[in-house]
Amino acid sequence: MRRIVQLAMVALALRGVCAWAVPAADRCLELRKHGAKAEAKTCFEGLTRAGDAATRAEGFWGLEQYDTANEAFRQAVAQQGSAAAVRVRWGMLLHERFNNQEADDLFNEALKIDPNNARAYLGLAIVSANEFDSKAEEYLAKTLTLDPKLTEAHELGANLLLLNAKPKEALAEADAALALSNEALEAMGVHAAADVLADRNPDAWFAKIHAVNPSDGEAYALVGAHLVLNRRYEDGVAYYRKAIAADPELWAARSQLGINLMRLGQEEEPRRLLEASYEHGQRDKPTVNSLRLLDSYKNFVTLKDDTTILRLHKNEAELLRPYFQPELHKAIATYEKKYHMKLPGPVQLEVYPDHEDFAVRTMGMPGLGALGVTFGEVVAMDSPSGRKPGDFNWGATMWHELSHVFILQATNHRVPRWFTEGLAVHEEGQAHAEWSNRLTPDILIAIRGKKLLAVANMDQGFIFPEYPSQVIVSYFQAGSICDYIQERWGDDKLLEMVHSFAALKTTPVVIEEDLKMSPAEFDKAYMAWLDKQVGERAAEFDTWRNGLKALAAIKDDETTLHTAPGIIAMYPEYVGGANAYEMLATAQSTKGDKAAAVATLAAYAKMGGENPDALMTLATWQQELGDKAGAARTLDSVNFIYPENEALHRRLGELWLAQPNSVGAVREFGAVVALKPLDTATAQYELAEAYLASGDKEKAEESVLAALEAAPGFRPAQKLLVQIKSK
Numbered sequence: 001m002r003r004i005v006q007l008a009m010v011a012l013a014l015r016g017v018c019a020w021a022v023p024a025a026d027r028c029l030e031l032r033k034h035g036a037k038a039e040a041k042t043c044f045e046g047l048t049r050a051g052d053a054a055t056r057a058e059g060f061w062g063l064e065q066y067d068t069a070n071e072a073f074r075q076a077v078a079q080q081g082s083a084a085a086v087r088v089r090w091g092m093l094l095h096e097r098f099n100n101q102e103a104d105d106l107f108n109e110a111l112k113i114d115p116n117n118a119r120a121y122l123g124l125a126i127v128s129a130n131e132f133d134s135k136a137e138e139y140l141a142k143t144l145t146l147d148p149k150l151t152e153a154h155e156l157g158a159n160l161l162l163l164n165a166k167p168k169e170a171l172a173e174a175d176a177a178l179a180l181s182n183e184a185l186e187a188m189g190v191h192a193a194a195d196v197l198a199d200r201n202p203d204a205w206f207a208k209i210h211a212v213n214p215s216d217g218e219a220y221a222l223v224g225a226h227l228v229l230n231r232r233y234e235d236g237v238a239y240y241r242k243a244i245a246a247d248p249e250l251w252a253a254r255s256q257l258g259i260n261l262m263r264l265g266q267e268e269e270p271r272r273l274l275e276a277s278y279e280h281g282q283r284d285k286p287t288v289n290s291l292r293l294l295d296s297y298k299n300f301v302t303l304k305d306d307t308t309i310l311r312l313h314k315n316e317a318e319l320l321r322p323y324f325q326p327e328l329h330k331a332i333a334t335y336e337k338k339y340h341m342k343l344p345g346p347v348q349l350e351v352y353p354d355h356e357d358f359a360v361r362t363m364g365m366p367g368l369g370a371l372g373v374t375f376g377e378v379v380a381m382d383s384p385s386g387r388k389p390g391d392f393n394w395g396a397t398m399w400h401e402l403s404h405v406f407i408l409q410a411t412n413h414r415v416p417r418w419f420t421e422g423l424a425v426h427e428e429g430q431a432h433a434e435w436s437n438r439l440t441p442d443i444l445i446a447i448r449g450k451k452l453l454a455v456a457n458m459d460q461g462f463i464f465p466e467y468p469s470q471v472i473v474s475y476f477q478a479g480s481i482c483d484y485i486q487e488r489w490g491d492d493k494l495l496e497m498v499h500s501f502a503a504l505k506t507t508p509v510v511i512e513e514d515l516k517m518s519p520a521e522f523d524k525a526y527m528a529w530l531d532k533q534v535g536e537r538a539a540e541f542d543t544w545r546n547g548l549k550a551l552a553a554i555k556d557d558e559t560t561l562h563t564a565p566g567i568i569a570m571y572p573e574y575v576g577g578a579n580a581y582e583m584l585a586t587a588q589s590t591k592g593d594k595a596a597a598v599a600t601l602a603a604y605a606k607m608g609g610e611n612p613d614a615l616m617t618l619a620t621w622q623q624e625l626g627d628k629a630g631a632a633r634t635l636d637s638v639n640f641i642y643p644e645n646e647a648l649h650r651r652l653g654e655l656w657l658a659q660p661n662s663v664g665a666v667r668e669f670g671a672v673v674a675l676k677p678l679d680t681a682t683a684q685y686e687l688a689e690a691y692l693a694s695g696d697k698e699k700a701e702e703s704v705l706a707a708l709e710a711a712p713g714f715r716p717a718q719k720l721l722v723q724i725k726s727k
């Protein structure tokens, strides 16, 4: 699965590092660091008149004339024998101006000239950290080997450790920075952030920061960034407000304030904030794309009731509403009961048919965030129309995100990432067994390679993955840890853990206190449990893979009939592309054994198989064998996967009308109408029949009139109208 490219500048943007490349710039940067803005400006202006291009570049950079600064650096680097340090500074400018790729190139060029340039490695570490790439740690280690006294390197290390939920180690690094410089503002900011995250009073640190620079806003912004990365959006917003109050020209913080207010469901203030930031040169992707997203809101309709706010694209609102709204209510009611709590306000669900619009919501956030994302009481997710049929189950995604809404609320957003993700994955399986945690090949390979993490280190797998599939592997592991806890200790134990996390206990403490065992004992017990279930599959993975490949090459049905069951038995959870179930069912059907083919595809569906074509075929065969209720169940499951299919709704509508389930039939024929079929008259006529069966004469008449408007000579509709009138 693809990792979202992270372009947010603000998360860990280090403040202006000192200009060792051009000693003349040091004084100006010092002035700025101490809040003497006017004097700093005069100082930078002086630099712009220097004969040396690198010095001029520093001057223009300090004056925020970025294009001119960029040009001056270009000239400086073009000079023969120009130093590696100039490339590093240019790289930092580009990084600051939202171009990490070119920044990266310049740091690497610098290393070609001077392989021991610690600051070039630091640059690479900053860019990697900015993109939540685990390489950041490697580069940082290299930096510190080359120059153990580089204050900024210790500051970045402190930030990364805090982000990795290791506050103790983070503070040790921050102290290392402060031992090197008693004006290490970023290190003080990390201290403040750690205090805020742990609900301690951070005022002493802010006092120290303001003793250096009375108008410093960056430390507040840093705290805001850490809060947001810990999903504490409202608290993050409060800190971004403090940041721009202290320094109104902190455009990155102003933009982040706007973005996070959008996440909380607001529009007016974010627009003002983002436009102002953009005007002042804050043109990073999150700012630009968030403005674009605000513009696209005019294409959405908002449907409100007591407990929900549903925002759907106007082109699909009529189709999706009858499915999404009741499911949302069902999930809310289920979780209220299960978690013994009520939400303080309505849940806002936004459904984006354009994946890019949705992706804007998750920019600058670590992890997958590929299907849905929760911000407090606001949930944004993809629409099934925005993805390949079979790729995505909107129902499972909705239940997953709604679990986050409750757990974030229950813990006041103080829950480790691994636990809230694990519980959300677990809840998908509780809502529908077919939606259970999916054991994909990536996961088996990780299990075989003994790459699962210890429970105390689970967060790292989500935030700084060390191998490409570690994020999905971590989702699986976290989900199965919750499955295990529920199986061994029951539902209430999970709820007890929620409350312990709310009380700010760490994962090791929660395991000790709630499960009465050490984290190491827990890991051992969990791994043994997991091994019993999937250990054999992991060990036989290669045999299975070779077997499946051979099966796919078999041309005659007889051999397929003999071979496929063994492959399925070896790894029954595999329902992905080119799976043995579909091959076997096709062979069984060709051989005329429809009952066996139905059993095969039913087993596939039970394991979570979601290819809509295979499920539609299963429904057809079930119907042919007279199992109408089974066919209806199968078709209804496709509603969660790909509702943009006219034939699906028509067939299910007919089945339900016959059952009779007139409420279901109204929904299905309504969906046919919403899809604007070529034959409107028939669609409206069928909807009218469903309404009539459900006892809603008024609606039935409305639909039949719509049918006659489309085709005035349509006899069945004329008859139905007479029938309705005579009732």
Ligand SMILES: [Zn+2]
Pocket (backbone or CB within 6 Å): 400, 401, 404, 420, 421, 424
């Ligand atoms: Zn999640």
